[in-house]
Amino acid sequence: MPSASALAAEGVKAVTAGNYQQGIAKLTEALKDHPAPLWLIERSKAYLRTEDFDHALHDAESALRVAFDRANRDQMIEAQIRRAITFFRMKRYADADICAFWALRLLDGAKASEDDGQTGKVDANGDYTPRSSDLTTESKPSKNSQLSAAMSQSGGRSKESSLRNQAHSWRLQALSQIDKLPAGDAGLKVTVSAKYPTQSQISAPNPTGNDTSAMDIDGDSDEEAPASETSVRDAWEKVWKQYHVVHAKHDIRSSFYQTDTTVNVDFFVKNVSKDSLTIDSQPQRVKLGPIPNTYAGTIDLFLYGKIKPTETKCTVKSMKIELSLQKETPGKWPVLRAENAEIVDNIALGATPAASFNQFYHLITSLGYKHPSELQLSNFGRDQKGWYEGLLEKLQAGVQGVVQGSAGSTNDSPGFTKPVPVQEKAAETTTTATGSHGEAMQVDNPAPLAGQTDPNKSSSGTPAYPTSSKKGPKNWDAIADDDEEEKDEEADVNSFFQNLYKNANDDTRRAMMKSYIESNGTSLSTNWDEAKAKTYDTLPPDGAEAKKWD
DSSP, X not given: OOOHHHHHHHHHHHHHTTOHHHHHHHHHHHHTTOOOHHHXXXXXXXXXXXXXXXXXXXXXXXXXXXXXXXXXXXXXXHHHHHHHHHHHHTTOHHHHHHHHHHHHHHHTTOOTTOOOXXXXXXXXXXXXXXXXXXXXXXXXXXXXXXXXHHTOOSSHHHHHHHHHHXXXXXXXXXXXXXXXXXXXXXXXXXXXXXXXXXXXXSOOOOTTTTOOTTOOOSSOOSOOOOOOHHXXXXXXXXXXXXXXXXXXXXXXEEEEEEOSSEEEEEEOOOOOOTTTOEEEEETTEEEEEOOTTSSSSOEEEEBSSOBOGGGOEEEEOSSOEEEEEEBSSOSOOSOSBOTTHHHHOOEEETTSOOOOHHHHHHHHHHTTOOSGGGGOOTTTTTSHHHHHHHHHHHHHHHHHHHHHHHHTOOOOOOOOOOOOOOOBOSXXXXXXXXXXXXXXXXXXXXXXXXXXXXXXXXTTSXXXXXXXXXXXXXXXXXXXSSOHHHHHXXXXXXXXXXXXXXXXXXXXXXXXXXXXXXXXTSOOOOOHHHHTTOOOOOOOOTTOOOOOOO
């Protein structure tokens, strides 16, 4: 039998890797030996990421109590921050700000038991009164401290700086939400039990927890008493928790950037077969597969806007997949994905919040399901593959319906392409795609269809590649002498000054050369009478500094 420390180490490793249920199980076993605050904090993180807020808060407050009893200031700070994060996710924004404030007071060296009066900052209606404007510039983390935290190693002042930035960040987020709330909102109420709650004050977790094995959602109960709106919502929340636990197991770390004409998405996955990868590219949905170590073996991307499916490109590298999409209409998208797509895809974007129960609830009820029993999910909570895939299919249909509605399309979604062997190039990988009507095509260097022009070749027959140029695709093989892209960007300005100099008289040319050279390119005059008697200083743009180089 492994020791408690070994179990805890395995649990922490599992939580870090995103295997939350495994981490919870390991840490639970370790905590049977003794209640270590750091183990409780890690389990609180895992519970929070599986949307089990009650257990997350219970562990954060338990860790805080033990740390307080042991007079361990660092662990008290971490537990108080964890408590603030949990309250924030529960939309208890006043409580979240108070706990983050208490963490900052500890970091400032205040006595742990000081009476700061923060819980008493309420108006006559009991609404919390602090606002984001109360955070002065001096109280916010500086850029230097943020950089220090980002580059920090464990321990010492670096850890303190990191904790301070976390506490400031959650205070700012909580107060920013408070700014938006109407008077009397539940998020404005101070309900936090105590700065250091006793065992009797610690929030008790929901006794049912994540145990859904006894849930009757199949509609075969002998009792048919009408359910209240609250009980129905509770039933949906149990479905969500179980679904989210399974769905989050195989999230893929991703990132994206865009120009006015392109969207580029990176999926950080390893060991993807270049020979069997296929792409189903539709106007607002792209599906890639097979992808190892994912639940369904695919990546399914529902897009905010329309793309040109035939111009989809994909490059497979050892550590990631690079996807390049051409927008149908130029312009920046506010987000990458379609509304509610995060509920059904397995794409984890760092700057995008995870899907919430409220999103799930509004989506599933908008599809006409009034109670979980109507989903007909047999063996819910037991036959994971069966019920999960059935629910996922229904949710995907809902998101697809929103996408098709926004696109004004009624076409059925084409089937996924059967893997087709592809040829590997020196620096990139050719893959196959399915167009919006199901036809198979090459998306990197395809052979043109009969009677059509190859979309990936220029008029001269040489390959053309994605570009953000205003003039469209470039023949990159024909630009050995000059950089066409830079010429496109600067053509108007350069031609203006070239024509000005070319058509000027000798005095104007002398004035232009003298002013330009003396000012190091920061001034230009065409008046020789003025320029000949003047010495031009270097005038860098705002925010820049001129330096002399030896």
